[in-house]
Amino acid sequence: MTSASQDLNLNHEPGHIKHDGHNLTGFIIFLCSESIIFLAFFSGFALLKLTSPEWLPEGVEGLETKLPLINTIVLVSSSFVAYFAERYLHKENLWGFRALWLLTMAMGTYFVYGQYVEWSELPFSLSNGVFGGTFYLLTGFHGLHVITGILLMALMLFRSFRPNNYAKGDMGVTSVSLFWHFVDVIWIILYILIYVWQRHT
């Protein structure tokens, strides 16, 4: 309902408007649009990798894959945790939801920490040719989304303590967990592109 009719206190619910779905519809459309930015970056990465005369900067053999692999496992399993948290919420088990939601946030935070460790150990920087730029752009842009996801989850956790349990409605847990699954899928593609693909060249 628009703010205007709320303020007027008309207390009506026009039958033709499916209120509960607005936000989710809008959010799904937003995610579709977001995935195209990533698609642009991915296709740029692939094109530059295939055509660039100099790919890796001097003195760099390849990327270390162990730490990113652990990171990947943590992030992918956090998606399942988020799913079960949402299930608990729908079963009205609030404490179960909060516990699993907090666990998801912790796993996300661990991922960001892992990314930080990896970045600080890398021997090249943003301005080291085309490889440095694409690597930091892709992982950085994804990391930004992970941080956004954690902040949104914190907001939902905070809302779950409000008396009217606002977390369920509005731009609620469903949207946030959808966002989290999205960030996950993006990471899997990114991991394959950056870390797995390097071994076969």
Added chain:
Amino acid sequence: MTTTKYDPRVLKAPHPVPGAPDNWKRFFTFNTDAKVIGIQYMGLSLFFLLVGGLLAMVMRGELITPPSDLVDPTVYNGLYTMHGTVMLFLFLFPILNGFNNLLIPTMIGAPDMAFPKVNAAAFWLVPVFSVVLLSSFFVPGGPASAGWWSYPPVSIQNPLGHFLNGEFLWILAVALSGISSILGALNFVTTIIRMRAPGMGFFRMPVFVWTAWAAQTLQLVGLPALTGGAIMLLFDLSFGTSFFRPEGGGDPVLYQHFFWFYSHPAVYVMVLPVFGIFSELITVYSRKPLFGYKFVAIASFIITFLGLIVWVHHMFYSGTPQWMRNIFIVTTMLIAVPTGVKVFAWLGTLWGGKIRLTTPMLFVLGGVVNFILGGVTGIMLGTAPIDIHVGNTYFVVAHFHYIIFNTIGFGIFAGIYHWFPKFTGRMYYEGLGKIHFVLTFIGATLNWLPMHWAGLYGMPRRVASYDPEFAIWNVIASIGAFMLGVASIPFILNIVSSWARGAKASANPWNAIGLEWLLPSPPPAENFEDDVPTVISEPYGYGLGKPLVKDEEYYIRRSMEA
């Protein structure tokens, strides 16, 4: 539909949002009413039409004589870059969002947009990025001058060595404009999908809503690609990355792919709603149902799809291999099919119709004629051999101005005149409108028709001085450009004076069919409130005797009220 009893007091007195003033001041506040936002968009973008037009007139003043005597070539580069950017990002996109805001909720019977606050935020980003963009005139080094497409490596030469240069501000403004457009597109698409009146299936939506939907879908698919490219360009410009720098292993042509993947569809983002306006107006002013309504509606989405797979035709001479050129020649040619469907639908509607030559209809007819001309040169340019011959000449300039001004601009003027009584509650002055049309049509033709010949004979674009053999074409073009400048005077006069003192408009001054014409003029804050009608037939039932909404009493009550 709820069973709330009809209360004439509620509908008679259009009540504004509490706390918001119901006078002209509300157009200067953070108002969440889509109709207010629509008029905000329109007012601001018409102001920038004047700004962009002034820049163009300085250029035409320079080009009236062959040597570069009025401005020097560097300034000229800045002029055409800013003219293109202002016209696209500050005039065309905002004014079409204005139409969307005014028309989508009223046409589908929704009280407002799905996300009113997001809507207002999307609007207020426009003045913000306009300041960012125009402030580049005052930074050292002047405004961006790499053309509105900002191709690297020209655009990433950073002679000043600090952030605050024209190119940086340009990229920042384009990124902000992208955020604004994406927020808008999300809102429009969600509103169209979820907030239609009862009974209004997709094939009972007016064609304008269909075309706006198709256009906003293009925004959602194409714009993120440009945003991705702009982020990379910004990094190259400011942080020393090498995405587009050949010396670091990057590829400048990659930017062209990102840029044209959006910027080609961008022309459909602009032209599709104008096709919608043409379709709406031709049925009203020829009193006939729209010929082939369903085909016209579906053709919008076919254009959307094809628009996304033709971008390489802008890069025929960027080292594109011949096999790839062939693919993109074919897909480009295919666009002529759905657009042809639309043109024939308009002609079929006009055929045997009872045509009223009001100002909006004159603009529509002028726009359709010019669109056919611009479309023909578009097909010519879509073939690689001709494109390689005349690309980067005035032929291209002539082609896209025939689409962007003579089609889209005419459609915008037609729409403004047509819906002016509905959203301001006042009638415009027909005589002034006709003077505006005649000046605009003659000015536009004089301005851009000669450029075809100048281009075919080889006059390059983006130059401040040229060979004297092209002088005659340029003199005619400049006269046309100044005439277009003069044409804005009756337009401004008309809008301002009729809004202030024009005759009061009835709810349905054109005797048109559509939900928006059931509302009083101007519509109240929440459009239909609880009194949303149930739609029972296709739109455009002119002369068929079929009612649009279920309750005949409702229709009579609404028209009595007016």
